[in-house]
Amino acid sequence: MRRALHAGPWLRLARTQWAPLAALAVLTLLTAVLAVAVPAATAAGYDRDAAATVGTDSDLKVVGRAKGGGAVSAVPNEGALTANAFTWQQLLPGVLRNVTGPPEPSVTTSGTMGVAGEFPEPRNMNFDWEPGAEQRVGIVSGRPAMNRPSLNPGSAGQEIQVMVAERFATAMGYKAGTRLTLTEDGVPSPPVHVRITGLYAPLNPRDAYWRSRVTLLQSTERVIDREGTKAAFGTALTDNGGYTMLAGDASRSFTFTWRFPVRTGSVDTGRARTIAGDLDSYRTAVQGHAGLFACTVDTPLTGQLDAFLGRLRTAQSVLGMALAGLLAVAAGVLLLACGLLAERLRPFLGTMRARGASLRQLAGYVGGLTALAVVPAAAAGCGAGLLLDTGPPQRTSFIALAALILLLLALSGAAVLRERGGGLGSAGGARADLTAARPSARRLVLDVLLVVVAVAGVLVLRQRGQASGDDPLVAAVPVLLGAALGMLVLRGYPYLLRAAGPLLRRGCGAVWFVGLARASRQSVIGALPLVILLLAAAVAGFSATVDAALRHGQVRASYSVVGGDVRIASTGLDPSVVAKARAVKGVTAVVPARAVQQVTGPGEPAPIVAVGIDLDAYRKAFPGVPDVPDAANGQLVSPGAAGILESGDKTVTLSSHFVDPFPFRPTGKTDRFPGVDPGAAFVVVPYKTFGSSNFPTELFVRGDHIDVAALRKVLDEAAPKGAARDVQIRRDVLHGMTEVPMVHLVHRTFRNAALIGGVFGLLAVLLVLVVGARARGRTVAHLRVLGLHRRQSRVLALVEITPVLLCAVAAGWVLGLLLPEITGPVVDLRSYTSGFTATGHTPGLAAVLGLLAALLLAGAAALAVDRAFDRPDLGDVLRTGD
Template identity: 30%
Template sequence: MTGGTRLLRSEARGDLPLLACLAVLVAVLAGIGAAGPVVLAGQRDQALRHRVAAAQHGPALVSVSTAEEVFDDPALQAHAGPVLSQTAAGGEQVVGTATLPTGSSLTVARTVVTFPLLKVTAPQSTVDRASTTSLTPHHVSDAAAHLRYVAGGPPGGRAPAGSPPGIAISRAAAALTGLTVGQQVTAQEEPLLGVFHSTYFTVSGIFEPVDPDDDFWRDQPTLNQPQSYPDGTKDGKANVSVQGLVDADAAAEMKDDAITLPTITWELRLGLGHDAVHQAAGVLSALQAYPTDLAGSMCGSSDPMGREQCEMGNVKVGTYQLDDRFTPLATAFAGEDVQTRELASFAGASLFAVGLVTVLVAIRLLLRRRADDLALQRSRGASSTGLVLLRTAITTPVVLAAAALGWFLGRWLAPTGTSGSPQPLLALLGTGLALLLVPLLTWQAVREPAVARDPRRRGRRRGRRAVLEATALLLAVAGTVALRARGSGGGDGVDLQLSLVPVLLATAAVLLLVRIYPLVLRLLAGQARRGSGVVAFVGLRRAGRDAPATALALFVLVITLGTAVFGGLVSRSIADGGAVGAAWSAGGDVAVLQSGNVTPKPVPSGAGSPVRTTVAEHRRSVHLVGDVNGATYAGVALVTVDAARLAAAEPGSPLVRALAALGDGRPVRTDPTDQSFPVLTGAAFFAEESKETLTATVDAAVTVPGALHVRPAGVLDPAALADPALGPITGGLPAGTVLMVATGAADAVLPGQLTGATALLVYDRPGADPRAAALAAGDALGPLAEIRLRADQLAQLRDDGLARLVSTSYTVCTLLAVLFGLLAVALELVLTARERNRTSSYLRTLGLSGGAATFLQIAQLLPLAAAAALGGVLIGVLEPRILGPALSIRQFTGGPADPALRTDYRLTLLLGLGLGLLVLGAAVVESTVARTRRLGAVLRLGGT
């Protein structure tokens, strides 16, 4: 027992440097398996939390609303108010009803009490200013913190007995209506059964925002900015809509008890914990069941009319309605998250492949260094099995201890509480490979010499090699074809198919290079032999012979360089695609969007204005019927564009070139009542319907006399369909919607549609601040319009956590793969150094100079670098194009289609130069070591 232990210690002492190297490799692979998935999951959790936080700067992600009921029974009417005393208790009940997963939360961020729309009938001065003035009283729980009073004060507190409740209005509303502090306002509801009900208020104060740009005013814009719409009459008056702030108990103060009672909305804030991605699934399930839970918790028996009765505290209310904006956000994030993990899994698989090959090279070098000892022991009668068991007994404790240490260090360094978990399979794979390779390679090294020299076995080995290479090539081709047929999205977990196929492609590329580039070297060597020098000839011949022996080093260099080039391509494509997506989202420098067809107000664009020009667009949903063939098309999106302004703003626009086919696009009369105008359509629609006109029906409140006909007169080619000018107005259309585009001249005969949309594209002057342009055009479509800045859209895309996660994954994996690769190449060069040094020593004894010897080393290693650079760059550049639809990055860029793949040539050049410097450094080191050992002074027939 003691002798065996002494033998193990003696053998291990000689292998200590390489055993330490092997231990570090196994520990790092185990640590990556323990920490890598957890760290990546933490980044995904952070990305989802960031999106939820950004979305909650606008309207609430989750809100619950209900309305107080109108009761004919005076006893029940007595319980109708005061409202304010019930809203807090009602909010607590609403929040407490949600059964969310542990770590997530819902809190009441804001309570809004909305009273019915009223028509102002007094004072007379307000009535004279507009055709109609509508007043909507509101109570917003957190409004006081976002406004200041320039006259009067808030409407808080109960008014004296017999006096009207107070109402506060904005400075803009006061200027538009002429109301002043202290005035009494009389307003009426729409008549109920022909009976008018009047309500009275006193203007208690006039306010203005503390900061008009904060989230509160983006969520409540009409509280500050009244809406004004032309009434279409000759006197030019407008219909004015004003909102005012009242105390929540104003319902109890109103003079007529029969007034419709208010609607109460609790805007809820959703909080997600550290494991946000994991919690999201539970939140989605909870929100799906939330309406049922609310009904079961807060609604009971039916009234005598059979209607369900619900409560808020002791107030009878209608049923509770849920507005859920989190579900579409989480669903969209889940789709992007799948693609993120697919891309990250490719980088991780490449890193792990490089790590495993490095382990293989380390074990080969370990056995190569012990080759003489193994041969000596074999000649002294040691059995092959005994030698295999001896080497296994030495390495197994080291590998197992290193794997355990790496695993526990990875668990200790990894963040806690994320949605991810350690992947023991990765650690077991690296550890198992190291434990399995030692006995296998040892057996190969110590097997019977006669068996090793058997020519028949050598022939069979060549045949097996050919079969293995053919199998690898077939697997690479089959995997690529299957992946392209499958497309993107391989499930919720790591996409093994997408992870393995690029590794198989790299393997196939290396096998082809190992077969091809020795032939090229022989041809070059033949050319070099005709020259006057012998160094180039010997170096090329030596490199050709060493090609199979350096296959592992070539594989490591190819897959490392290919992954780096691929990562640079993905990052560059996402960055450039983000610019295209931002342009598509904003159309111009700024986009102002409004639901319904609204006539934009003029935007100053003269000297001194930040606005260069604006382009108006309208979208309507129309129903088409072929005038000859009777074909019907429902839900067609008809977009009208001010072609002249667009041509002035963007002369090179593909949409402008396409619109040229319509001429001026003016409608023409086909008979005394009917009118027809030309449109652009998709290629398939044009091929089918270009020979006739189609009757267009627009579902609108106001109809036009006669019939409208559209005439397909041109094709929307792919470039025109991808024109950014169409992005804001068509970006939200469902897939498969038939699209038609006409010039703005068609607006003269098309009725406005409440379900349509209007976009105003704003182009700023060179050097102007886009925010100033947005401010100048902000009121063009009314206070409810959405404003998009291209710069903000681009910043949002580039700051997105998932997009940054992809870039970070490739950066980290590439750096680690480079470290593994450097080690693997260094070990592989040590493995093949004996033959190169023997050649150098022979030539040095024949008078070869030190400089020529260095050049010889470079000549022997340079082909390896050239082959690796060629294979790595080709793999990195061609892989995304080979994988095709299986590799989609549109989720990170927006836009109408997948972004163009763009190679980062600067990064590729730097990587190629780095590879060249690596080879040059290796050659210089080898040459220096050879001179130090004075290999030119002694001819060593048995080796170095």
């Protein structure tokens, strides 16, 4: 009986307040799902970028070199080669050992060996002893190589047996039984006689093993001199005996490689951080290892991980700020729902207190109701978020969610403390108009403290700069700024309403005046949507601004790298190439340039690069290329070249073996120029500086839908025979920047954060409208008696919500636009733009239209709620005496 007695009030409260309890439960469920799923998806995006950065060609190699007898004495046979591989594997730190596969040892001749004979182009070949390759090939012709070295290895007349790939043999015209004579360039060694005993083909051409061993399967072309002469290059497989015979020549050098392939997909974000440090310790361990010739560690992992960690720090900073703002918006909506529930319960609590209920009993009732709505919904949301399987669950998600639940329960306790005075005074409650409320001294202190903390956070944040990464301070600063700005807006909001009141009183209608009066009579909880909408607009503005800056910065970076829509280059081009390139379909402009290397000034200081180009014509043809300033005489100097030449404003004479001496007097500076390596020392001079016999080495091409194949054909015809050729297409460079997984993650997260923040802001507006619909219905009913018709009541609904919407969204949007500038070096996007600085830009048309659409949806929500709660029968609303 006593239990039923105690459960009676609790059940009655739950039954009468089911609507706000259901709203609180639904909002908690949505927040929990997002709190689990969004950070997990972000972490999964980081892992995908780490795996893509490492890729499939990021082997870790221990490399050593030895000559002749020293090589054989250190590694005499396959057993010794395998034993050394085991030693290097044991030295691997734990994480490196986990992400790498079994070692793959190999021995290769270091020098270049030319094949004797008359061929259309030179032929080079080296020897490779790879025990692992022998297990991955099948003999298609002949037999395997089987060498039995004599007691005098390296003696004249010995013939070494080898195998070559079938594709390589077909291209070169070789077959089983073919004999070759090879001579090593630069080494006074006797010729090496070779007999091809067999042709092989890979058992599985798609095996990752062959990705770093292309020359074992086919011939390739290599440039073998400064004139650009190309030679066909291939590799011949031999065995332990063949290696011993080759090592009989004491002058012949060998490269020993123990390759540890990195397992595909094994590197994630956590391991990437650890590997960067492990590589340094592994290098030290390998270099300090005794008992073998000196070895070093060679791997592209260092550069790849540095690039990834740079992108990761930037992503964690900018996405952390956006996600923290989103979490603050969701938390604000939950607090609003909890506060509105407390307001609905206040008359009941006052009555129960007047009848003798203790504060502990009231706390049990209110806390039980809140927990009933929040705890099961949070648990269900966590389960749903885990079932979505968007990525690895993050511990911070559950910590933030638990803190939010405790905050909601604490807020319900604060609602009970208001009843400590007892009686029915709290049942009615005094009106708490924003325009009439006077803040207490305690609130003034808290407001000032909030502003001070926000400003201090910004100062600390700017001081830390790019090193902030996933520091919680980075994520907290925008929320603190939003809260401080919201407090200031709440301070100024009453004054705006007071100023508008006298103006509206002079109007001919009462709708605007009444609507503004009702807007000014919102309680503090009713004004909480202003802060929520402000934060939501700030998240959207920040996301749109950084997203636009990233897109625009990558476009500018692609122009800076290429210098135009297409850039073609060679060591020297026929002057007629300019006219031929202009005739290609889609080309609208062509600007020739010539890059001269090894240019020196007076006293022959360090060499620099001189770029001859018509600067005025280039700037006119390519106005979108950044960092190319104007110069009165068409001469620019880089900071590096200025330090070398030390000319200042004086004229100096520059010279080179390739061009006649010419005067140089810079009238402008530039940090970079297309086609020149970043950080290089260079000067820009007019194209005619190099004389009438000038020839271009580069063409900057502009146009839409250019026929690139035709351009390549023009380049082949104009370039010297055997010279290196290069064609860079701007859209391909841009595609390489934009298709990085981390870039997709940043764009997607910004879009989702803006959309989810907008949805929660609309939910906050809708929640306030629905909860206050009954009180508003009574006001409209009174006005109906005085002659207000339905159309005016709809206008009244819009007028009531307009001040909050405009003040909150305008202030939040401005804060979002300024956040990249306020946070300064934290929003550094150079890791996504090949080192090119991406400055802040205003959001695009889509973002502005999205903001306007959100405002229209809020207005539509006000009209929908007004229509849903419209009561045409005044007797249902007005009581006797009204």
